[in-house]
Structure formats: C-alpha cells, structure tokens
Amino acid sequence: MKSTISTHFRGQQIYTIVSTCAPLSHTHSFSVAILPRGVNHFFSDQIEALSRFNPEEILLFNYRPTKQINIPIREIWTKESLSAGEMVNIAMTEAKTPFVFILWNDIELNAQDVSHHLFLKLEERGDLCTTPQFYNQNGMPIPSLTLPIFPPNDIFRVIRTQHQESQTAKTFITLDFCGVYNRARFLNLGGYDPQITSEYWQKVEFGMRASMWGEHIIFNPALGVSYTDTIPVDDESITLNTTLFALKTLEVKMSKRGAYLPWKSFFWLWKEKNGWQMFKELRDWVLENRFRFKSDALLVVDNWQSYPRA
Structure with a gap:
C-alpha cells in the first residue's frame, strides 16, 4: 500500500x-x-x-x-x-x-458494539471525556472510578473505588489516559501539561484543571477494556511535578476579578533553581486564564458528587 x-x-x-x-x-x-x-x-x-x-x-x-x-x-x-x-x-x-x-x-476493547449511537450520546452530553471500566488480564474488574480528597496531613490525593451501579458517574481523572475524548473540548482546555513530566501528576493536574474550568470527565461502566499484561502502577511521589500541579490548581484563589495566584504561593518554589522565574510564568498563566476558572480546588473537592445520570 x-x-x-x-x-x-x-x-x-x-x-x-x-x-x-x-x-x-x-x-x-x-x-x-x-x-x-x-x-x-x-x-x-x-x-x-x-x-x-x-x-x-x-x-x-x-x-x-x-x-x-x-x-x-x-x-x-x-x-x-x-x-x-x-x-x-x-x-x-x-x-x-x-x-x-x-x-x-497492551489494552483490548471489550465492548461488543461501539456504535454510532454511543458517540451521538457523548456529543449530546458535551463531556470532556468518557472513561471505561478496566479489567485485569483474568477478566476481573479493577476499581475504575476516581475522586479527589484532601486527607489529613497530606497535600492532596486521588482515590479509586469500584462503581456499584450500571449507570454513568462523574470521575476525576482519566485512568491510564484511556477514554473517549471530545477533541474540541480537549484542545480548548489545553491538553495535558508537558512541563509536568510525571504521568501521574499530569493526569491529576488535567483532571483538577478540567473540574475548575467547568468540564466533566465521565465514567461509563458499559465501556470495558482489559489489560493483556501486568497492570501499570502510578508513581505518586511528591516532586517538583507536584508543586507545578499545586500552583496551577490548589493554590489558585477566586475573586470578583477572576482567578489569581497569590504572591505568598512562591514558597512552593523558593528552594528551586529559577524558582522565581517559574513562579512568575505560572502566575501569568493563571492571570491569562483568570476568567476560565469557575471554582477553586477546595470547592471542587467539597462539592464532589455523582454527575447526573445518562
């Protein structure tokens, strides 16, 4: 050919x-x-x-x-x-x-019929992404629904749980980056941040930014995928990637004039080489997108509820 x-x-x-x-x-x-x-x-x-x-x-x-x-x-x-x-x-x-x-x-699609009707439904809902139910190589379901929490004595965590219903539900991140993405909404959101080199914190920053900007990631148990090999494990280590995530999301505050990143948030970077330059660039990014933020991270976590059923 x-x-x-x-x-x-x-x-x-x-x-x-x-x-x-x-x-x-x-x-x-x-x-x-x-x-x-x-x-x-x-x-x-x-x-x-x-x-x-x-x-x-x-x-x-x-x-x-x-x-x-x-x-x-x-x-x-x-x-x-x-x-x-x-x-x-x-x-x-x-x-x-x-x-x-x-x-x-190393992932196989389980769905018997990825029909035109499914994508019409996705288009009607207008969600950013629809994520699947994951199964291991033996066909056993893996917890595939995610939600954000602020645990005691910790910065921020994402927990995974098994969805107990057959209906769709709101989920926080795209597990293993898999899912059916709405291309226009993805590009409008800016995609994944390449400056964050940890794939785990890439997903978490993307999920939090999406929620803060009013987008929705939806878990659909009818869409199934299976690993054909060992299930990858996320590296959740606290690094500079965590700092970049925090400054783009957790530290952002809301005001009548839009979102902003307080000067005091520089403490996250004060030990980093070129930390001041990095902070100014992040602060400028928040300023540029100040009217796209619909809520702060605390409100996102506090109000985390199931998305209206499909």
Whole structure:
C-alpha cells in the first residue's frame, strides 16, 4: 500500500507521520489512537480487532502493523521518548474526528458494539471525556472510578473505588489516559501539561484543571477494556511535578476579578533553581486564564458528587 510521509513540529517536539493512502470516509465520528508500552507480539491482531469497530482512522505511535487492514492508518514516529500526556496531545492535534479513543498497545476493547449511537450520546452530553471500566488480564474488574480528597496531613490525593451501579458517574481523572475524548473540548482546555513530566501528576493536574474550568470527565461502566499484561502502577511521589500541579490548581484563589495566584504561593518554589522565574510564568498563566476558572480546588473537592445520570 502506498503511503505519504510528512514531518511535524509541536512546540519542541518533532515527529514524522506516515499515512496510508486510503481516503477517509468522513462517515464515522471517532478515531482510535494507540500509545506504545512494552512489547505486544499480538499487536497487529489487536489493530485488526479494533478495525471491526469501524473507526475513521487508527493512529499508531512508533509502530508499523504487519497486517493490512481497510481502515486508514497513520503511524506517528517520534524522535525522542515522550510522556503519555504529550503523545495524547499529539494524537488529539492530528486526529480528524470529533472524538478520539485513546488506548495502549497492551489494552483490548471489550465492548461488543461501539456504535454510532454511543458517540451521538457523548456529543449530546458535551463531556470532556468518557472513561471505561478496566479489567485485569483474568477478566476481573479493577476499581475504575476516581475522586479527589484532601486527607489529613497530606497535600492532596486521588482515590479509586469500584462503581456499584450500571449507570454513568462523574470521575476525576482519566485512568491510564484511556477514554473517549471530545477533541474540541480537549484542545480548548489545553491538553495535558508537558512541563509536568510525571504521568501521574499530569493526569491529576488535567483532571483538577478540567473540574475548575467547568468540564466533566465521565465514567461509563458499559465501556470495558482489559489489560493483556501486568497492570501499570502510578508513581505518586511528591516532586517538583507536584508543586507545578499545586500552583496551577490548589493554590489558585477566586475573586470578583477572576482567578489569581497569590504572591505568598512562591514558597512552593523558593528552594528551586529559577524558582522565581517559574513562579512568575505560572502566575501569568493563571492571570491569562483568570476568567476560565469557575471554582477553586477546595470547592471542587467539597462539592464532589455523582454527575447526573445518562
């Protein structure tokens, strides 16, 4: 099959896209983007299985399928190792459809029918992202619903629980970055922050910023995915990434003139090299987006309730 090759720049990231010449049908509302992790010897079979759900196209990172399928495929080759959040940002920028389903190469889609009706429903709701129910490689459910808390003597935590109902519910973060994203809302939110290099704190900052800006991430138990290998474990270590998360969200205050970052919040960075410059840039970012904040982090956590049922 013939292909076209093009080089792209996104910030400081350089990546090359190899596209099959199969034309897009423009009849399906979602694409699939698959992120790389480890080695999956059955990856081509997984891609073939995904093609049966009739996505508009499949975007692959740093992988060339060994089997030919009828769905248009774009291979995205990066020059350097990128965080999951950075890869999602690229996928959302490059996708041609209103919705993008983010998966990993070691995750299989369980749903019997990812129908056009599902995406119509997602569009009607207008949510930022719909996350799936996760299962381990033995088919056992994994706690997939998340909520934020301020525990005693700790800065902030996200806890996971098992959803006991068949209906949808509001959830705080995208577990393992997986889910069906509303592309326009994602790009409007600004995507994942590439300056936060910890993938755990990338997800937490994205979830808190989304909530503070009035967006919703929804857990849908009818959408199931299964790990084919070991379940990855988040690194929740407190680092500079935690500080960046806190200054972009937890430390932001509300006023009649919009959101602002108090000068006293500099104490988070006073020991860091170039801490003052970092703080000024963060403060300017909050000022630039001051009218996009609908509430502060404390109100988000205090008012955490289930989203209206689907």
